[in-house]
Amino acid sequence: MNDETKKKVEDKILGLVKEYVGKKRFKPIDIVKEMEKEFASEGLTKDDIKAALKDLMDEEKLVYGYAGGSFLTIPENK
Amino acid sequence: MAEEVKKKRLTDIGPHDYNEYLSPVIKKNYGKWAYHEILDPGTMVHVAESGDKIYTVRMGSPRLVSGSFVRDICDIADKYCGGHLRFTTRNNVEFLIEDEKNVSPLKKDLEKMGYNVGGIGNIVANIVHTQGWVHCHTSASDASGVVKSVMDELYEYFIEDKLPSKVRIAFACCLNMCGSVSSSDIAIVGTHRKPPRIDAERLRNLCEIPSTIAACPTNSIRPDTVDGKPGVKVNEETCVFCGSCYTVCPAMPIANAENDGLSIWVGGKVSNARTKPTFSKLAIPFIPNDPPRWPGVVNAVKTILNEYKKGAEPGERVGEWIDRIGWPRFFKLTGFPFTKYHIDDFRLAETTMNYSSHARL
């Protein structure tokens, strides 16, 4: 996965989580499954998508929440 | 500048290498131990094929400890154990001593400091427990206080070997059951008795409705419309007060000062020795919370232990003793009433009935 594709995946993930704030809590696996579908034609693997997720979390564009189970969300101050 | 800070930050370093913490005798005889002997309820010795020995002195701990406690045990380990020590799964401290001469002075020092030495052999083991009111938001009772009250009463059984077999007691402050509570000789479990209260407005902001509904083991939570907005309702007829929904949805609090308390379960075990591992079964469905010393719970545990001590054969765990004498006799001996709550009505309930004409009449 090149940097350009990675950026595309990251934007898509952020868009998805933002769209559903307050409606659906995405577990990482939900996002991986969505993105696998979304980028099926580009042959991205689970690990590629996980790497994109890890970037987003390291940059704190996404953070973990917990309510019985863990989910991903947008940090409160953003 | 920011780049430099980021570079220095440590992350994903993984588990520490335990080899650094093994004493020379343990390192030398790793995987080459021949046998062990229990010398008294606070001391055992492991003997290696090489003839080397390592003595272990076991000390009780309340699990929730101060930095000063940690320094106390470090002082002892530095004085007698070359700075080596370990903890057990049941939260005891174990001092690992290479020189036999150090065993008895070490124990004397611990006793002088007010620490409890014991917990090996046919004893009441340290009570595995949870955080309770000290540090948990789902607790139906305190944990440390009940454990302290029970251990004060059973203290003689921690320091002396006078039971038919080991008795493992565990405590959990709610049905989440952090710890191996559901398969202990005696289990004490925090229990709610009223359905959750729904704060519709907070629920809208805080909770995801599908996962809240999915949290219920008895399908008692249904979607609902509150003031024209989405919400949930609880079927109080089928709710079993487990608190699972509260874990997922903070707007469904279930704690209730008058109605929360503790239940007592018996006869479980995890070891495969002789009989298969088994869950603890219900002995007393409910005892009200009675802080600070929980006399109801303490008496119940004492009653079970006394009857077990009187009736069990050497080597029998609580569950093996009850299997031999039968549940009707267990209830008769302990005086605990058998109620409708003792008959299972959850998943797999029908596997627990007596399909036979066997009855001790």
Added chain:
Amino acid sequence: MGKKHQTPLLDELKKGKWISFVREMERAAEKSERTEDLLGQVEESYRDKVNHWKHGGMAGVRGYGAGMVGRFSEFPDKYPGIKECHSMRIIPSAGFFYNTDFLRKLADISEKHAGGLLNFHGATGNIQILGMSQAEAEDVFQAVAELGFDLGGSGSDLRTPSCCAGQARCEFANYDTMKICRHLTEEYLDELHRPAFNYKFKFKFSGCANDCVASAARSDLAFIGTWKDKIKINQEEVKNYKKKFDVQKYVLDKCPTKCMWFEGENLVIDDENCVKCMHCINELPKALKAGDERGCSILIGAKAPLVTGPRMGMMLVPFYDVNEDAKNDYEWIKSLISNMWEFWDEYGVSRERIGELIGRVGLNTFLEGIGLEPIPEMVEHPRSNPFIKFTEDED
């Protein structure tokens, strides 16, 4: 220093012979003032018979979704010291072996940056430091990391694996529990730090069927030491035990399969019928030892009651040659684990433990999914009802 809050109810728990957690909290408060407020709030719980922690609110360190548990006081104005009272989980040293140098430094950290209170250990086996604010979390993390320790699991992730003392100090250990525990923790560090499962997943490693870490009751995947060949008998030591107690009554008669008896003075064991329960070895440790072909059984699916009831671990692999696989960095077990996790990712739902998933889809579906064959060791007995779903492939 005077007491900030009166605690007459908690003071009752300083009496008696068993070591008092209240005394420990007071000692912690001497070093970290905020714990005075914790004592105050717990006293209120003792009076009100209800806990006073808020539900919700996150705590964590950057990049990790696990390792901290957020805790907020219901009365932040009255007890400002515990407005935030989070705990941090730290992966223990395998077998819980430590030295005093590390423990002293950890005690210092807990007093400098938190409430001076620790758990040795939490229910899953982490060291826990209690009573820190989010603002302090990064400092504590870095201080702990400098000692060579990392944060543990929490949430829907691989929880911190734990093991018994194993071969370090036990003659019963059939494999190196500490080695595999550390190895798999290292291997799956990402799964531990960054929750990506349907729910929690636990590994526990016990060296023998006595199962001192309660793996069969508490872990999704339990590794319980066992052996395949004959129990080694030292007949002289058997005779010594016979002089001390009734070996027939307390050992042989208690054998679950009655696979041992005396022929004259000699103890004889029908090893083919032995279920490796450990009873005889526990009772006659000098006389009996496990055989040389050692490994472990793998049990799957144990869990606590929520959501669909408690489960005990069930037999998946009766004998896994873990000692041999250790030479290949546990390649076989890693492939089994990865098959399981893929199946669970694919078919599990939110908050469904793997045991519950197996219960829902059936063991056969699960076995097919992970590539294991059904074998009789997996069941207590074959089915007794006739509702068999024959499939096309049986033609």
